Amino acid sequence: MRMSLAQRVLLTWLFTLLFLIMLVLKLDEKAPWSWFLIFIPVWIFDTILLVMLIVKMAGRCKSGFDPRHGSHNIKKKAWYLIAMLLKLAFCLTLCAKLEQFTTMNLSYVFIPLWALLAGALTELGYNVFFVRD
Amino acid sequence: MLFSLRELVQWLGFTTFEIFLHLLALLVFSVLLALHMDGLAPGLSWWNVFVTFFAVDGLSTFVSLCLFQDGEKRLAVLHLFWVLTVLSLKFVFEMLLCQKLVEQTRELWFGQITSPVFILLQLHLIRAFQVN
Numbered sequence: 071m072r073m074s075l076a077q078r079v080l081l082t083w084l085f086t087l088l089f090l091i092m093l094v095l096k097l098d099e100k101a102p103w104s105w106f107l108i109f110i111p112v113w114i115f116d117t118i119l120l121v122m123l124i125v126k127m128a129g130r131c132k133s134g135f136d137p138r139h140g141s142h143n144i145k146k147k148a149w150y151l152i153a154m155l156l157k158l159a160f161c162l163t164l165c166a167k168l169e170q171f172t173t174m175n176l177s178y179v180f181i182p183l184w185a186l187l188a189g190a191l192t193e194l195g196y197n198v199f200f201v202r203d
Numbered sequence: 204m205l206f207s208l209r210e211l212v213q214w215l216g217f218t219t220f221e222i223f224l225h226l227l228a229l230l231v232f233s234v235l236l237a238l239h240m241d242g243l244a245p246g247l248s249w250w251n252v253f254v255t256f257f258a259v260d261g262l263s264t265f266v267s268l269c270l271f272q273d274g275e276k277r278l279a280v281l282h283l284f285w286v287l288t289v290l291s292l293k294f295v296f297e298m299l300l301c302q303k304l305v306e307q308t309r310e311l312w313f314g315q316i317t318s319p320v321f322i323l324l325q326l327h328l329i330r331a332f333q334v335n
Binding site: 074075076078079080081082083086087090093094097098119122123150153154175176177179180183184187188190191194195197198 | 204205206208210214219220222223226227229230233234236237238240241243312313314317320321324327328331332334335
């Protein structure tokens with residue numbers, strides 16, 4: 071069953087709104103919580119996305135699935151999985167840095183984000199400059 | 204992943220090229236931010252760090268104005284109005300955030316700084332229901 075655009079936007083909107091409210095409370099020193107708690111909406115949203123992605127990928131293992139029709143699709147799904155893991159790695163290292171669990175430079179914290187953005191830009195750039203409707 | 208590129212273009216109201224530009228600006232901004240915070244570029248001020256965002260906002264406005272001449276008049280005006288609203292709210296947020304980081308004043312709360320983002324969120328929700 072596929073969710074409609076409005077349902078998917080509502081899901082994204084809800085978690086973004088919750089995260090923003092918690093972030094503002096923390097930055098204005100109204101909530102003395104740990105950064106890992108502030109990121110709870112992000113963890114929940116990422117978990118939902120990961121489960122959805124894994125379920126879709128597991129659907130390929132069902133009997134009767136023709137692999138000839140999905141070689142491009144599985145590559146895309148694999149990239150999405152890597153992108154999700156990169157985002158998760160970035161958020162985790164950022165929280166660890168903000169909580170001062172580590173003294174590493176911010177440049178190292180940003181490495182997963184840069185990899186994610188480079189991948190997204192490559193995919194988007196291909197669509198902009200090479201794909202013609 | 205959750206949205207296809209076509210859905211994103213419809214929902215956000217930006218062209219694929221503009222989304223590409225905004226992502227590129229985010230990448231350059233994050234590099235400059237890391238350099239600034241790690242003290243690897245001593246001459247880099249907060250305004251310099253944010254300059255990529257300001258530049259891409261201007262460029263995106265220019266692209267939208269160029270595209271305005273194409274297509275049906277009423278739709279073009281509505282599209283331009285939407286894009287300019289989004290870009291101006293984004294610009295106000297970036298300006299306020301940059302000012303807060305430069306001056307480190309306690310008078311300007313993060314609640315006030317992020318208010319354009321909250322407005323943007325509501326606008327995007329309404330637009331999603333329209334597009335749907």
